[in-house]
Amino acid sequence: MQLHISPSLRHVTVLPGKGVRDFIKVKVGSRRVSYLMIFYSLLFVTFLLRLVFVLTAMDAIDGETKCSSLEEKAINGEALEAPDVPQSLDDFVAEMKSNRPDAKTFATRLKATVSLLERKTRAAKIQEYLYRHVASSTMPKQLHCLALRLANEYFGNAGARLQVPAPERVPALVDNSYHHFVLASDNVLAASVVATSLVRNSLRPATVVLHVITDRKTYAAMHAFFSLHPLEPAVVEVKGLHHFDWFARGRVPVLEAMEKDRNVRSQFRGGSTAIAASTTEKPYVVAAKLQALSPKYNSVMNHIRINLPELFPNLNKVVFLDDDVVVQADLSPLWDIDLQGKVNGAVQTCTGDDKFVMSKRLKSYLNFSHPVISRNFDPDECAWAYGMNIFDLEAWRKTNISNTYHYWLHENLKSDLSMWQLGTLPPGLIAFHGHVHIIDPYWHMLGLGYQENTSLAEAEKAAVIHFNGRAKPWLDIAFPQLRQLWTKYVNFSDRFVRACHIRAS
Ligand SMILES: *[C@@H]1O[C@H](CO)[C@@H](O)[C@H](O)[C@H]1NC(C)=O
Ligand SMILES: *[C@@H]1O[C@H](CO)[C@@H](O)[C@H](O)[C@H]1NC(C)=O
Numbered sequence: 196m197q198l199h200i201s202p203s204l205r206h207v208t209v210l211p212g213k214g215v216r217d218f219i220k221v222k223v224g225s226r227r228v229s230y231l232m233i234f235y236s237l238l239f240v241t242f243l244l245r246l247v248f249v250l251t252a253m254d255a256i257d258g259e260t261k262c263s264s265l266e267e268k269a270i271n272g273e274a275l276e277a278p279d280v281p282q283s284l285d286d287f288v289a290e291m292k293s294n295r296p297d298a299k300t301f302a303t304r305l306k307a308t309v310s311l312l313e314r315k316t317r318a319a320k321i322q323e324y325l326y327r328h329v330a331s332s333t334m335p336k337q338l339h340c341l342a343l344r345l346a347n348e349y350f351g352n353a354g355a356r357l358q359v360p361a362p363e364r365v366p367a368l369v370d371n372s373y374h375h376f377v378l379a380s381d382n383v384l385a386a387s388v389v390a391t392s393l394v395r396n397s398l399r400p401a402t403v404v405l406h407v408i409t410d411r412k413t414y415a416a417m418h419a420f421f422s423l424h425p426l427e428p429a430v431v432e433v434k435g436l437h438h439f440d441w442f443a444r445g446r447v448p449v450l451e452a453m454e455k456d457r458n459v460r461s462q463f464r465g466g467s468t469a470i471a472a473s474t475t476e477k478p479y480v481v482a483a484k485l486q487a488l489s490p491k492y493n494s495v496m497n498h499i500r501i502n503l504p505e506l507f508p509n510l511n512k513v514v515f516l517d518d519d520v521v522v523q524a525d526l527s528p529l530w531d532i533d534l535q536g537k538v539n540g541a542v543q544t545c546t547g548d549d550k551f552v553m554s555k556r557l558k559s560y561l562n563f564s565h566p567v568i569s570r571n572f573d574p575d576e577c578a579w580a581y582g583m584n585i586f587d588l589e590a591w592r593k594t595n596i597s598n599t600y601h602y603w604l605h606e607n608l609k610s611d612l613s614m615w616q617l618g619t620l621p622p623g624l625i626a627f628h629g630h631v632h633i634i635d636p637y638w639h640m641l642g643l644g645y646q647e648n649t650s651l652a653e654a655e656k657a658a659v660i661h662f663n664g665r666a667k668p669w670l671d672i673a674f675p676q677l678r679q680l681w682t683k684y685v686n687f688s689d690r691f692v693r694a695c696h697i698r699a700s
């Protein structure tokens with residue numbers, strides 16, 4: 196026997212078995228909370244409430260009841276916890292029809308129903324925020340498939356284990372006459388798009404060296420991908436974090452900080468149960484606090500850029516790319532920008548036509564109610580962006596930026612994440628404070644993962660576009676009109692891509 200449940204949960208189809216043509220279709224009531232339904236119900240209820248006011252006013256005049264006792268009951272939650280509260284407006288109407296209650300009972304029952312519906316809406320709202328978070332932070336099964344197939348290839352096919360780059364190209368890796376790019380990622384498909392778009396749009400690809408850094412679990416797949424898909428004449432290197440001397444040498448501040456971070460986060464604000472139990476905070480605040488517990492924001496791939504000078508001791512200057520960007524122009528002019536002694540060339544994020552994306556100041560990231568933050572920083576100072584940064588490693592080595600970063604990570608952990616809660620940008624804003632040179636916005640366009648209104652024409656003009664935000668181009672929730680800017684660098688005829696059913700739309 197087979198059971199089919201329709202996506203709307205309205206129909207359950209029972210197939211009695213092979214060869215039997217008939218089937219039984221059972222219609223069941225939808226148990227899902229539909230926002231539209233709740234919206235209309237509340238509208239209807241508002242309308243009904245006027246009636247209730249009239250009725251209770253009449254009651255009050257009669258001296259039989261007082262509005263306040265009704266209010267109190269609802270606030271104390273007595274009415275809410277009554278197990279026999281009608282679960283929907285339909286139930287309520289049915290009950291009223293069959294019982295024909297007096298005005299007082301009518302009002303009490305209605306209030307209880309409304310409160311219950313409000314709680315349901317609230318719970319649904321929190322859930323919606325969290326679903327969006329989950330949708331953006333879990334890896335789709337196609338990408339898992341790709342990583343597995345490539346890893347399998349690595350272990351089963353010598354061609355996928357070829358050294359990358361080929362031995363004769365190795366000297367380029369430490370040669371400062373090349374243009375060095377660094378990409379840290381555990382997502383093979385995303386890394387392939389960054390690499391392909393970078394090389395394809397370069398006017399002199401033979402001068403491009405791309406250093407791909409990945410973690411231990413993704414290493415085999417990443418290596419296999421780039422050895423089977425060389426981007427010649429560019430030089431691509433694939434390295435696991437465990438391959439770096441500096442990493443193997445022992446004390447690694449970023450890993451220590453991450454371990455502490457994990458412990459603090461799991462205890463943060465009493466843990467997830469305590470956060471979710473709050474009934475007074477706005478749903479998005481509750482969802483944001485729950486998000487802060489997510490390991491996504493504690494990824495070594497995100498923190499690792501703070502150690503670029505140690506990871507690449509021979510290099511003078513690198514451009515660091517996030518894995519949710521697409522390169523659309525030749526980036527070699529970035530090497531001609533005079534950083535004026537600063538360490539980090541970045542676009543700023545508080546001026547521009549798009550007021551939604553370009554509205555980020557320090558107060559958008561740091562908690563200025565915290566005395567240590569307000570004493571040291573200006574809330575209205577413009578912020579800048581990670582995603583495409585030019586780092587002058589020589590200048591960096593003369594500063595204390597990496598120590599400052601780790602100092603503030605620890606301070607924030609000590610204060611129970613009260614200086615900032617999410618991401619690696621807030622400590623970056625602090626550590627690079629005074630070390631940033633602002634570059635032209637042409638070089639790095641932000642917001643393609645959360646500004647749905649970005650036009651294709653605007654996005655096409657930028658040298659680098661950045662899908663920061665939830666709507667990553669490799670997810671179903673990507674904005675369809677912008678996704679093509681990313682998919683055009685995926686080779687959908689590739690056998691691995693095809694085998695994992697990765698499609699253009
Ligand atoms: C870096 O920090 C050390 C100790 O905290 C200090 O002695 C040194 O002057 C600082 N260097 C710079 C360039 O700020
Ligand atoms: C901001 O800092 C203040 C003072 O330390 C603290 O009471 C408050 O909870 C912090 N806000 C957040 C959102 O962490």
Ligand SMILES: *[C@@H]1O[C@H](CO)[C@@H](O)[C@H](O)[C@H]1NC(C)=O
Binds near residue numbers: 551646647648
């Ligand atoms: C997108 O455009 C619509 C219509 O012009 C506007 O109402 C909406 O506020 C815009 N959204 C953002 C986030 O800018």
Ligand SMILES: *[C@@H]1O[C@H](CO)[C@@H](O)[C@H](O)[C@H]1NC(C)=O
Binds near residue numbers: 686687688690
């Ligand atoms: C895409 O993949 C196919 C099959 O491997 C290959 O023949 C073709 O050259 C690739 N196209 C590009 C643009 O790399």
